[in-house]
Amino acid sequence: MRFLLAAILVPLVLVAGFLAYALSPREIEAIAPPARVSFSPVAIERGQRLALLGNCNVCHTAEGGRPYSGGYGVETPFGTIYGTNITPEPETGIGAWSLEAFDRSMREGIDREGRHLYPAFPYDHFTKISDGDVAALYAFLMTREPVREAARANDLPFPLRFRPLLAGWKLLAFREGRFEPDAAADAEVDYGRYLVEGLGHCGACHTPRNLIQAERRDAALRGGVSAGWTAPAIAGEAAAAVPWTQASLETYLSDGFDPDHGAGAGPMQPVGVNLARTPSEDARAVAAYLMTVLQPRPALPPPLADPAADPATIALFEGACLFCHDGAASGGARGVTLDRSTAVQAEDATNLVNFLFHGRQPAAGSAGSHMPGFAAALTNDQAEALVAYVRARYSGLPPFPDTAEAVRAARRASAP
Ligand code: HEC
Ligand code: HEC
Ligand code: HEC
DSSP states (O other), X not given: OHHHHHHHHHHHHHHHHHHHHHTOOOXXXXXXXXXXXXXXXXXXXXXXXXXXXXXXXXHTBOTTOOTTSBOOEEEETTEEEEOOOOSXXXXXXXXXOOHHHHHHHHHHOBOTTSOBOOTTSOHHHHTTSOHXXXXXXXXXXXXXXXXXXXXXXXXXXXXXXXXXXXXXXXXXXXXOOOOOOOTTSOHHHHHHHHHHHTTTOTHHHHSOBOTTSOBOGGGTTSOEEETTEEEOOOSEEOSSSSOOOHHHHHHHHTTOOBTTTBOOOGGGHHHHHHHTTSOHHHHHHHHHHHHHHEEOOOOOOOOOSSOOOOHHHHHHHHHHXXXXXXXXOOGGGOOOOGGGOTTTTSSSSHXXXXXXXXXXXXXXXXXXXXXXXXXXXXXXXXXHHHHHHHHHHHOOSOOOSOHHHHHHHHHHHHOO
């Protein structure tokens, strides 16, 4: 048996090794960092808008770090992969990268020296963006302040640290190719699809993944996960309790509060913060496209009147939660009435527990929606009871199947 296994495995590894060597991409020659004057101000400005739409700042800036100098950890089921320094510093950043090298990284996931990049960098989406947009992003990044900051080593188990393996992943899961416009579609809707499928990489979180962590093409935007959160379905049958409208989506996507859907939190929050900083036609187009792929959820069963719960839990809810969620609060303290919350009407308790533990803090300098986090104030038992009570009081759906585990998972994630 062991012999048989070796007889199959050894040649397989040899062939894979040979292929990886034979197919390994070439290095693209280093250049001296181009001078600022070699870029047009129009391209730089367009690049700034595109960088916001692509959330480059989110994954390429560490907490408290200098913009685009790297160090933010992208969590994957295999380990943590760190965004690199993409400032124009020649040794630790991309200062020595020509447009050709930058283009290849964005479209094929290969760095200047010819190494394969991990798809935690969403090049499976960025491959769709136009030549002009790649050049504008390059102009923007190459005119940022260079920062000398070496990349952090990725936190991956041994075989996955071996980058040539990624050639195999790409063979199975990656299709290079530009966005194909749909001449029959409305121009705004098609621009929205360009943003959703390309730069906006919404599917990186909202699409479920298969065993090798590739997005499932047959289930695009039907609901995925990101950093301990559930990213609800935003195509097909909506996860939201109240049907989306063009206006409510535009508000939500621009970091706003919509009385029927609340405000984006967790990994969704920076997406909205960035979209709110680009011209409003971007959020409008994304919303217009989503409206063409979303169907409303079937009507939800009404909640039972007065669910049973112990008096301490009811008092906790009425004392600590209700005044912001009964529709009467105003300004940034106003949360949705909880029968409208996607998190309360979800299949599992993940996002409800995340909201409970972490709340939502508006971005620096914004007066947006704010809810305090209750992680430190509650024991696991109290959190569990509260979550079960909120579910029963505001939803006619059965109890969450996994409240205790969701509470433990959120606790583990919030432990320092
Ligand atoms: C979801 C997180 C994420 C987003 C969003 C993201 N990146 Fe990255 N990016 C990464 C990670 C992680 C790596 C490192 C991959 C690796 O080590 O293989 C990376 C690598 C790169 C590289 C290769 C750099 C090098 O030194 O090898 C470039 C260039 C790059 N990103 C540019 C961009 C641009 C431009 C944007 C915005 C349009 C962007 N990234 C958005 C996560 C992200
Ligand atoms: C200071 C006001 C305030 C308090 C107190 C508060 N919340 Fe919130 N809550 C908000 C705001 C603002 C949001 C973000 C806007 C939104 O999504 O509704 C929010 C969001 C939520 C959401 C997500 C809604 C969605 O978008 O799906 C849930 C669930 C929630 N809160 C539950 C609670 C619970 C349970 C408590 C008590 C332990 C509580 N909140 C206390 C203001 C508050
Ligand atoms: C980094 C991961 C991530 C990316 C990228 C992302 N989202 Fe989200 N999104 C989430 C998570 C997590 C939630 C749930 C958080 C919440 O309820 O506040 C969410 C919530 C939403 C919701 C509300 C759904 C509901 O039923 O309540 C919409 C709409 C949405 N995202 C649209 C988008 C669009 C459009 C894009 C691309 C432009 C996008 N998202 C990109 C993670 C992401």
